[in-house]
Amino acid sequence: MDDELHARLKAYEGRPAAVAGTGRDPVNAPMIRHWCEATGDRNPAYTGPGAIAPPTMLQAWIMGGLSGHEGRAQAYDELLSLLDEAGCTSVVATDCEQEYLRPLRPGDEVAFDTVIESVSQRKTTKLGTGYFVTTRTDVRVAEELVGTHRFRILKYAPRTHAPSGQASSARASSGHASSGPAPNEYVPSEHAPTPTGREEKAQGRQEAPRRPRPVVNRDNxxxxxxxxxxxxxxxxxxxxxxxxxxxxxxxxxxxxxxxxxxxxxxxxxxxxxxxxxxxxxxxxxxxxxxxxxxxxxxxxxxxxxxxxxxxxxxxxxxxxxxxxxxxxxxxxxxxxxxxxxxxxxxx
Amino acid sequence: MKAGDELPPLEIGITRTLIVAGALASRDYQDVHHDPELARRKGSPDIFMNILTTNGLVGRYLTDHFGPTAVLRKVAIRLGAPNYPGDIMVLKGTVEEFDGATAVVRVTGDNGIGRHVTGTVTLTVPPGGAG
Structure with a gap:
């Protein structure tokens, strides 16, 4: 059943969330090395002459970093503001889907455009009631499409409120990273404010939540x-x-x-x-x-x-x-x- | 390799260092990934791993197994229970499809409090590649 807000939100589908964004740095060996060190990835394809970047780094190349994002489009800010005003002040990221059309190599200069792909109807989830917003980012090098990055967040009104004085916790003000399009105030979605043992819960599906299991060992x-x-x-x-x-x-x-x-x-x-x-x-x-x-x-x-x-x-x-x-x-x-x-x- | 084959599991110790190093390597400066006090103020018991690091670990899990000539085509993940410091995440994978060149692998990563990640990875495996 559609609600009035959903109709207004849906009008943003297809509108840009980021236009002509550019990566802060060209694809480069030091960032690749730091990534591989962090993730423990020893794949020789990522080192030496002819190295490629780990494909899963796609989003890293378009992150705003400490200096913030450029190219954010007004439509996206408006959409988020509408949700904020409706009480959906918290954000959790639920999905990241990437497709890699060709490897990125040191020296590649990435550019990106992001579109608001869809806004769901109002969903009631374990975290609270809100709307799933899906964006899709096309990443290009010299006009050639090299990858796509789809990102889904749930922007919701928290079901439970923190005690007064900690109101900021309800306002999931941060979280996780996001590419150009993503709001700076991404929450720890995946994570925050509520750890979800079952990601389907965050998706609003209504099956019985999975209860944690005891750790059974020889001693117990x-x-x-x-x-x-x-x-x-x-x-x-x-x-x-x-x-x-x-x-x-x-x-x-x-x-x-x-x-x-x-x-x-x-x-x-x-x-x-x-x-x-x-x-x-x-x-x-x-x-x-x-x-x-x-x-x-x-x-x-x-x-x-x-x-x-x-x-x-x-x-x-x-x-x-x-x-x-x-x-x-x-x-x-x-x-x-x-x-x-x-x-x-x-x- | 055939549908139904299981990949050997990969255990990832979720250290504070891994969480912070992963956040910075992915240029993700959200405080919940490096500042425990601010993370707690936002309702999280501690800092936790960001989605980009999880994505990188899932990619690594596949290329560790299939070798450097395997080419990742698609990685789609969905997140659940957070990865907090001190936990261990166990990545597991099951081959869902294989047509002789392209494999689709279903991946899960469970930690001490639940399922951190589920995902589907599509990759091209050259003839003679591991598997």
């Missing part, structure tokens, strides 16, 4: 195997009977590497907790409480406190273990969480 595999079978296993040193959690290869009390396990009965209390507000993360909807739970057996475990409003969690609150299954495209994930023991929540 038994714990996660227990969780899978809905048993919360605590290690017990067979040398001195000291319980330990999380799982470790040896006993902190006596140093013995020998151990067996004890199944926790699932009762505990909130020893401490924090409330997570920011940054948001896919699969989690802030604010939410993370508790350090002291089990009846005496060891402590970090987990979510569920079935209680985040602001009702209290130190000393009696809780009990529950195993929850989270299904997403990566399959089933079972996690131990804690809920208040019946009748224990203050209204």
């Amino acid at each position: 595999a038994g714990f996660w195997e227990g969780v899978r079978r809905h048993r919360l296993l605590v290690q017990r040193c067979t040398g001195c009977d000291t319980l330990r959690f999380p799982w470790l290869p040896g006993c902190n009390a006596c140093g013995s590497p020998e151990w067996d396990t004890v199944e926790a009965d699932g009762e505990g209390t909130v020893f401490s907790y924090v409330v997570m507000h920011h940054p948001p993360f896919p699969a989690f909807s802030p604010p939410y409480a993370i508790g350090l739970i002291e089990l009846a057996e005496g060891v402590r475990i970090i987990s979510n406190v569920v079935d209680v409003p985040y602001d009702k969690v209290r130190i000393g609150m009696p809780v009990e273990l529950e195993f929850r299954s989270y299904d997403d495209e990566d399959g089933e994930l079972v996690l131990p969480v804690f809920r208040p023991r019946a009748g224990e929540v203050a209204a």
Whole structure:
């Protein structure tokens, strides 16, 4: 469904975002070497006589750098201003698509033109509601098209606002690099303000967010195997009977590497907790409480406190273990969480 | 080489040095790629890798495998979870198409918090090229 703003934004499709921009420097061996050093790229094609530039450097040749961009077209500034005024003040980059028609070589002087290719309808994403803006840059050397660079950003109104005093964080004022056309205030998109574990979320698709997976290794595999079978296993040193959690290869009390396990009965209390507000993360909807739970057996475990409003969690609150299954495209994930023991929540 | 072949994974240690060196080598002076304090003020827990560096690493992953005579034709990437210092990104690739000269490889890069990048790379592999 089109909205009125979208109609105004759509009018910018096909209009220029940068006209007759030129690279700050000709393609050159020192910048190629710096790039290869940074990325660890030892491809011999990028060194010596006859060297070419790494094709993926395409955008680097048209970056404004510290001295800023030249050739930005008014239409692009207007488009961004319209979005700003509509509250879509944050920016995240989502896509970079490049095509290389011929290699660039030291001495090549690049020129570029950028067009606003498309503006999406309003999309609601994990980050917030906004519009995808796609630009396409043609890179030329002496009139010959040598590459194309398509760049997509989401310009959006953040879903959650930073506490006052940090308003600047909501106004994603920077981010990442951008070629001539890109706004100077690109956000860390890919990145910022909200790390997205699943890029599709940033694209507004509505599948279940992918929940982070535990790192399972030889030292803790038994714990996660227990969780899978809905048993919360605590290690017990067979040398001195000291319980330990999380799982470790040896006993902190006596140093013995020998151990067996004890199944926790699932009762505990909130020893401490924090409330997570920011940054948001896919699969989690802030604010939410993370508790350090002291089990009846005496060891402590970090987990979510569920079935209680985040602001009702209290130190000393009696809780009990529950195993929850989270299904997403990566399959089933079972996690131990804690809920208040019946009748224990203050209204 | 045939469709379905998997490339050996490449682990990239995400150091602060890599993030900053990549940002500067790509002439990207956005503060979130080199200044932790300003990055935090913008809601990010730390500095993070810029998209150009990711693009370069994806290109390197392919040419490391297929050798210096392989020619990159297209690199299309989409970004997800950020690359923060101290993390490790594991690049993986699967050949989706190969017609004897041109290969299309699907690339993913996962880090400790999720999928940093998904991409599709089209490249020309000369006869006898690695694979």
